[in-house]
Amino acid sequence: MTNEEKKNGCWYAVYVRSRYEKKVHQYLLEKGLSSFLPLIETLRQWSDRKKRVEEPLIRGYVFVHINYHKEHVHVLETDGVVKFIGIGKTPSVISERDIDWLKRLAHEPDAIGETVVSIPVGKRVRVLAGPFKDMEGVVKKEGREERLVVYFDSIMQGVQITIAPELLAPIEKASLEQSPETKKPGRHEVESAIRHMAHS
Template sequence: MIEELNPHWYAVYVRSRYEKKVHQWLEEKELTSFLPLLETMRQWSDRKKKVYEPLFRGYVFVNIDMKHEHIKVLETEGVVKFIGIGRNPSVISERDIEWLRTLVREPDALHQTVSTMPAGRKVRVLAGPFKDLEGIVVKQGREDRMVIFFDSIMQGIEVSIIPDFLLPL
């Protein structure tokens, strides 16, 4: 009898600057991996170049059955540990993964990552590419800046949203 896999998304913490390598090695092991990347322009003394950098430094996301596949992940060079509380890895919802996919498709709206929960008004987005996303408004102005905070990895990202698209919660 073949036992069915029950996969969930998890975040793994990786060695510094190993995000892309770990992502590639996990995929070579036929594990589902997701690394949200943003295109940025880097200036060197002699040239400018477009490079892709991780949205969250040090994190790679995997969709695995923890019971059967966690060892394959931990044995991957560069992987330090699963992110979680104590010894229990935190499950990341499919919805959060979809929000991350949306965020990297809308790079012009992104500003910076934050690692502390900001104080402010909690809102839901009513329209646009971030529809139904909930977050905290951190700045008032022509465009409100909202932080979308992912509790499972204790990281957030700041985005610009037209104020008319926001509903206070």
């Protein structure tokens, strides 16, 4: 962490009590702290009705952007907060890239599957187009279906998403300067794949 980052603050993940994500997020905002809780809208079924509700994308976690040395005590004193996520007593800094990915994932709830707590063994790929463009992950097979697991090392959690295989390219081949083997899919291929995602 650079001195500039220490001064301006960084993103950190805090682990919270079960079902306290929304409360902790609100408490932190009321303290004037910068808090981020990625939520997705899901359809819940009760015996007599159905209702769309907002649930945490990754249960048990709230993200804060703070100057750690000056503000971490205010976070820890918040009702429902258990601890900062990190190695030993050192909290892990969450990259701006990961925060951006979480925000983008939260905006595509229909593509989201279950979260995973261990990175699966599989082919590492990068998304070439669509709402998840430039995200990286591992392709995981479930029966005949393939899903992309976007894994966040800093919190040791992953999110499964459904995505058309035409939009994926192996990491070692995907680059800004596309070679013949890694030519981006054509416009019609991309549009077809995105329509497939929307209706799957």
